[in-house]
Amino acid sequence: MATASPCGPISTYSRVQILHLMQTRSPRTIGEICDATGLHANTVREHLQRLIEGGYVISATEHRTTRGRPRALYSAVTGAPGASSPVARDKVSAAARRGDILRRMLPATASDLDSDATHQLDALIEHLEESGFEPVIDDAQLTVDLTPCPHAAARPEDRPVLCRVHLGLMQGVLTEAGGPLAAEFVREPAAPEECTVQLRVTAVA
Template identity: 80%
Template sequence: MANGGLVCGPISTFSRVQILHLVQSRSHRTIAEICEATGLHQNTVREHLQRLVDGGYVIQTTEHRTTRGRPRTLYSAADGTPEASSPVARDKVTAAARRGDLMRRALPATASDLGRQATYQLDDLVEHLEESGFEPVIDDVQLTVDLTPCPHAAARPEDRPVLCQVHLGLMQGVLTQAGGPLVADFVRDPALPEECVVQLTDSAA
């Protein structure tokens, strides 16, 4: 169920957005690097990272050391590729597809002509967006995702580009993890702050 514009999930605070932006821009970040880049306390960073790992948006690995010393924990964005796939995210894909199939059996008119894999991608994407406080409207002909009104419309204008970039990266990771031809291409330039439309593309077309 959507949250009526309530910002929640992985982008519920701008501090978490900053952390996601860092791990999306470069893999294998250390807590010390994230603290230095954000100015956040180490305990705060740890808490945010744990929430993101638990949600399936970030993965953690242990540094391989060839010298003495305790190996560090490294953090990367869970982008859905085999090298950066989260078990939590994989479970979400399976659950979303199962719920989608149940809905389509109950309401055959909701079925899409996009094909099985693309349909499952959209199942997972819609659940991710609703979990994050959006109310997505999918056009599977024009391949757009309308997120108007954007819950981040009231954000500071200077923060909006990072918010959009991070959210687009999350959507790309969700679609990649689900596996299929659909890719989140870009966020259209809005005419009004509350407008947000994401353009998808079909890589198989």
């Protein structure tokens, strides 16, 4: 079977780099992103706009206590309070509605997970499909099989960043959806095209 090509707002490695910077520390200014990536400011602005439209990044205006023009500050969407995106919230709600409709039409697709966890998986599946993956969920083992990984052909030195960014995005989707599931780690693959993410159940306050 042919390996799918990465798609969606994070289809370029430059956007992955930008997301990695913001997942490491937020907020970031355009100048900081330019310095870290070597990209031109106009290119960074274009990437940030796509990431905002995709629900992966939010922007805010700097609060200054001194004279000068406030800068735009950019942060990764994590689903936590203060780091949520209207786009991401809409995606989560729409995924839950579509999932509920599917389960009413095909009761056999329902799982033993509670409704919050089920809606988390609805949102996660749609996020991964948008990103070019073909996720297979094991409700019992709490695993997400993404084999064949669209990034298998990436340079070996780029794979760690790609994996960390995608794991962070998955965790952000699960947090945004709200529920007991969290993305824990990417299992060590036996072959480059293999990718399995381990989920876990967390205590919900």
